[in-house]
Amino acid sequence: MRIRTDLLPQGSYAGEVVLLVDVLRSCTAAPILFDNGLARLSVTPSLRLARALAASEGSLLLGERGGMVPEGFNHGNSPAELRRLDLEGRTALMVSENLPKALPHLDGAREVLLASLYNAGAAARLAAHLASSTSVAIVCCGFGGQEDLDDAVAAGLLAAELRRVCGAAEPVGATRFAVGLLRAFPDPLAAFWQSVAGRYLRRLEHAEDLAVASLVSHSERVPRLVASEQAERGPVYRFEGAGVTNLA
Amino acid sequence: MRIRTDLLPQGSYAGEVVLLVDVLRSCTAAPILFDNGLARLSVTPSLRLARALAASEGSLLLGERGGMVPEGFNHGNSPAELRRLDLEGRTALMVSENLPKALPHLDGAREVLLASLYNAGAAARLAAHLASSTSVAIVCCGFGGQEDLDDAVAAGLLAAELRRVCGAAEPVGATRFAVGLLRAFPDPLAAFWQSVAGRYLRRLEHAEDLAVASLVSHSERVPRLVASEQAERGPVYRFEGAGVTNLA
Numbered sequence: 001m002r003i004r005t006d007l008l009p010q011g012s013y014a015g016e017v018v019l020l021v022d023v024l025r026s027c028t029a030a031p032i033l034f035d036n037g038l039a040r041l042s043v044t045p046s047l048r049l050a051r052a053l054a055a056s057e058g059s060l061l062l063g064e065r066g067g068m069v070p071e072g073f074n075h076g077n078s079p080a081e082l083r084r085l086d087l088e089g090r091t092a093l094m095v096s097e098n099l100p101k102a103l104p105h106l107d108g109a110r111e112v113l114l115a116s117l118y119n120a121g122a123a124a125r126l127a128a129h130l131a132s133s134t135s136v137a138i139v140c141c142g143f144g145g146q147e148d149l150d151d152a153v154a155a156g157l158l159a160a161e162l163r164r165v166c167g168a169a170e171p172v173g174a175t176r177f178a179v180g181l182l183r184a185f186p187d188p189l190a191a192f193w194q195s196v197a198g199r200y201l202r203r204l205e206h207a208e209d210l211a212v213a214s215l216v217s218h219s220e221r222v223p224r225l226v227a228s229e230q231a232e233r234g235p236v237y238r239f240e241g242a243g244v245t246n247l248a
Numbered sequence: 249m250r251i252r253t254d255l256l257p258q259g260s261y262a263g264e265v266v267l268l269v270d271v272l273r274s275c276t277a278a279p280i281l282f283d284n285g286l287a288r289l290s291v292t293p294s295l296r297l298a299r300a301l302a303a304s305e306g307s308l309l310l311g312e313r314g315g316m317v318p319e320g321f322n323h324g325n326s327p328a329e330l331r332r333l334d335l336e337g338r339t340a341l342m343v344s345e346n347l348p349k350a351l352p353h354l355d356g357a358r359e360v361l362l363a364s365l366y367n368a369g370a371a372a373r374l375a376a377h378l379a380s381s382t383s384v385a386i387v388c389c390g391f392g393g394q395e396d397l398d399d400a401v402a403a404g405l406l407a408a409e410l411r412r413v414c415g416a417a418e419p420v421g422a423t424r425f426a427v428g429l430l431r432a433f434p435d436p437l438a439a440f441w442q443s444v445a446g447r448y449l450r451r452l453e454h455a456e457d458l459a460v461a462s463l464v465s466h467s468e469r470v471p472r473l474v475a476s477e478q479a480e481r482g483p484v485y486r487f488e489g490a491g492v493t494n495l496a
Contacts, residue, residue, distance in 0.1 A: 007255070007395065007422075007425075146421060146422065146424060146425065147255065147421075147422045147425040148424075148425055148428075149425055149428045149429060149432065152425070173394060173395075174255075174394065174395045176394060176396075176444045177255075177394065177395040177396055177397055177400070177444070180396075180397045180439075180442040180443050180444060180447075181397060181429075181442070183442040184397065184433065184438050184439055184441070184442040185432065190432050191428075191432055193432070194428040194429075194431040194432040195428050196424045196425070196428060199428075
């Protein structure tokens with residue numbers, strides 16, 4: 001197994017199985033939504049597109065701008081808050097900043113899975129299964145186009161999980177960096193606390209989200225990209241929540 | 249002041265004042281050599297070139313390959329060992345792996361200074377002085393062409409020192425990542441311990457070098473690139489040890 005880690009999206013991911021990481025917060029929120037019964041999650045960077053699609057599709061609207069829930073939206077992106085919802089059979093549109101910025105870099109990837117600490121074990125098992133144990137790319141979204149500590153330490157944990165699933169692995173790119181980071185932080189929460197994303201969320205009184213994001217392998221759901229569309233107002237990415245309990 | 253940090257050399261450094269970081273070990277060893285009286289340090293990736301130049305220039309030979317001091321060399325690159333030498337008026341040729349790999353990326357830089365924790369305060373003051381407080385680039389060498397934790401946490405400390413010297417600073421690239429890393433590691437030695445370079449040195453029983461490399465601002469010497477030459481067998485980079493005690 002070859003494990004490639006990028007602290008920001010870079011280069012080509014053609015043919016790759018990608019674990020995409022935005023641990024604070026979209027990739028922590030996404031498995032929680034599927035755990036709570038969500039049938040499909042769509043992600044877009046555009047508030048206007050989200051509103052238009054939600055109206056036509058009867059979807060919930062999730063998102064924040066500057067820490068506030070925008071007008072007409074049902075909920076923010078707080079995993080701590082989203083954990084309390086019953087979403088059985090619903091669909092949702094999520095407006096997120098860092099995740100939709102990373103997704104265009106993954107054009108041509110064979111599979112795109114959303115991964116975080118919260119679904120780390122399941123994400124690693126599904127990625128290894130889909131990649132037939134040849135190669136997995138762990139791609140961090142970062143914050144505002146720059147590397148961030150929260151995603152880097154999450155990448156380290158995902159790389160460690162992949163190695164546990166596959167045995168020996170060849171580390172490529174920032175994999176050894178990320179694994180070293182994880183070893184140096186006995187508690188990933190300390191890394192989240194000092195990350196740019198974490199400090200931003202703490203200022204907005206969302207510290208509880210950092211605690212939820214530091215829970216390891218609480219979910220067996222792995223959001224998997226099943227379609228992407230280029231609408232007039234921007235792109236939209238469709239995810240389904242693959243369960244991995246019965247993987248061979 | 250604009251502070252740009254790159255976890256690996258990338259893009260152009262034309263016109264930039266660069267703090268080049270290879271904390272384990274060449275950029276920790278270099279200020280120590282100048283503290284001990286060295287007049288000039290030359291760095292090259294080639295053992296053969298180093299031997300030829302040392303013979304013609306009457307220089308000491310410093311270097312290692314796979315943890316062993318090569319035949320005909322006077323000393324390895326261990327800062328712990330080099331601290332004990334009297335080098336008054338001598339010149340030295342150092343063979344290092346990661347530093348000479350990074351230097352070709354700095355073509356066109358206005359100034360190149362070697363920086364580590366050991367000369368952090370002086371390196372930050374000299375860089376800010378040379379840059380007239382406009383822009384400094386902190387460039388990590390990494391290990392084997394990949395990001396490494398030791399250089400990243402050292403970059404965080406240098407960024408913090410620069411900010412202390414210059415007041416407000418605009419962080420660019422991985423600066424906030426590196427500063428967050430530093431905040432999360434109260435003792436940088438923990439980062440060195442888990443870095444790829446640190447683990448390599450510990451296997452070679454050079455753990456003492458990690459301890460020396462974690463000393464902060466013990467030297468006022470800042471190795472400054474004064475010339476580079478392209479010899480037939482490879483490049484050679486010449487450094488002098490600028491003292492910064494009397495900076496305005």
